Amino acid sequence: MARVLSVDPLRPDVEKIRIAASAIRRGELVAFPTETVYGLGADAFNAKASRLIFEAKGRPADNPLIVHVASYDQAASLGEFPEEIAEIARRVWPGPITFVVKKRAPLPDVVTAGLPTVALRCPAHPVALKLIEESGVPIAAPSANKAGRPSPTEASHVLEDLGDKVHIILDAGRTFFGVESTIIDVTKRPPVLLRPGPFTLEELRSIFGEIKVPEFARGLGEADVALAPGMKYRHYAPETPLVVVDFDLSAAVREAHRRGLRVAVLCIMDKCAEGDAVVKLGSDLYEVARNLYDGLRRVDKLGVDLALSPAVEERGIGLAIMNRLRKAAGFKVAKTLNELLDFIG
Numbered sequence: 001m002a003r004v005l006s007v008d009p010l011r012p013d014v015e016k017i018r019i020a021a022s023a024i025r026r027g028e029l030v031a032f033p034t035e036t037v038y039g040l041g042a043d044a045f046n047a048k049a050s051r052l053i054f055e056a057k058g059r060p061a062d063n064p065l066i067v068h069v070a071s072y073d074q075a076a077s078l079g080e081f082p083e084e085i086a087e088i089a090r091r092v093w094p095g096p097i098t099f100v101v102k103k104r105a106p107l108p109d110v111v112t113a114g115l116p117t118v119a120l121r122c123p124a125h126p127v128a129l130k131l132i133e134e135s136g137v138p139i140a141a142p143s144a145n146k147a148g149r150p151s152p153t154e155a156s157h158v159l160e161d162l163g164d165k166v167h168i169i170l171d172a173g174r175t176f177f178g179v180e181s182t183i184i185d186v187t188k189r190p191p192v193l194l195r196p197g198p199f200t201l202e203e204l205r206s207i208f209g210e211i212k213v214p215e216f217a218r219g220l221g222e223a224d225v226a227l228a229p230g231m232k233y234r235h236y237a238p239e240t241p242l243v244v245v246d247f248d249l250s251a252a253v254r255e256a257h258r259r260g261l262r263v264a265v266l267c268i269m270d271k272c273a274e275g276d277a278v279v280k281l282g283s284d285l286y287e288v289a290r291n292l293y294d295g296l297r298r299v300d301k302l303g304v305d306l307a308l309s310p311a312v313e314e315r316g317i318g319l320a321i322m323n324r325l326r327k328a329a330g331f332k333v334a335k336t337l338n339e340l341l342d343f344i345g
């Protein structure tokens with residue numbers, strides 16, 4: 001079973017971080033908090049340790065990992081940053097944004113799934129930064145959940161999914177943003193948004209000017225495999241069927257009840273309805289993002305047949321929330337009662 005070390009999120013105990021850092025150096029797996037979600041970390045230079053990540057998560061080998069660094073300079077030793085991108089990366093890091101750039105030599109192929117590019121991120125979390133510094137190596141880390149499950153926003157989620165697979169969990173409480181980092185491919189002109197996140201599209205556009213947003217980045221259907229390998233897999237999903245309702249939520253619940261289904265309703269701000277169970281996600285979109293994955297995990301413990309969630313406006317962090325909701329719903333978004341009936345049969 002994993003050893004759980006509680007640390008203060010802002011002033012982490014260096015002794016505990018050092019215990020985790022030596023586990024990383026020994027080639028073991030350490031789950032750690034970032035400002036987005038918990039990551040499942042291994043020494044990115046160690047191919048064998050990085051392979052353990054794929055085994056523990058049940059992650060397909062063609063889905064590359066994000067490599068976490070403690071500084072821009074460390075990133076620049078692993079990937080090629082054109083001058084204008086370097087200037088931007090220095091400005092926005094540490095923060096919830098991942099840059100896909102051309103890979104430099106030292107990283108093993110398992111980490112990047114054999115791609116000529118690498119995803120690099122410098123997380124804005126004192127525990128993550130200290131862990132990377134103390135380890136002395138970049139840390140490859142996907143989200144610390146079983147493949148396909150909602151990402152972990154607290155240590156208990158990591159225990160639930162990977163308790164017997166990870167050596168140490170650094171527990172610093174709930175993460176701040178609750179959805180994974182924004183991913184942007186800056187090897188393309190204009191840059192391409194691969195995954196919306198807390199660093200919003202509006203902010204990206206104000207920095208880069210033009211940004212391309214492929215349909216899959218909004219959660220509309222599957223990714224072009226060549227563009228974003230990981231985006232083709234089902235993600236973030238509860239076991240309970242979920243439908244996003246983009247019309248009268250109460251009418252949707254009534255219809256499901258008429259079919260004898262027990263329904264959990266995810267409430268987003270004032271969009272709510274009376275179901276057999278209600279999971280309140282928050283009263284503003286940042287709170288909703290923070291509670292989203294925990295809410296999706298809770299749905300499975302309610303003993304319902306169906307979960308219904310309202311849609312949110314795709315602005316600011318709302319774009320990331322809708323992307324995750326669409327994927328969690330297996331792309332089932334009902335705009336009318338008839339569409340809902342098609343989904344719930």
Ligand code: TXA
Pocket residue numbers: 034036037038039040063064065066098100112115117118119121123141142143144179180181182183194227228229230231
């Ligand atoms: O907030 C986050 O980014 C969290 C924390 C732990 O930092 N990490 C995270 O990792 O969400 P993960 O593995 O769950 O998502 C990484 C995504 C995958 O969808 C993967 O396909 C994509 O990044 N990715 C990694 N390398 C890539 C590359 N070279 N080109 C395109 N996409 C890449």
Ligand code: MG
Pocket residue numbers: 142143151
């Ligand atoms: Mg993930």
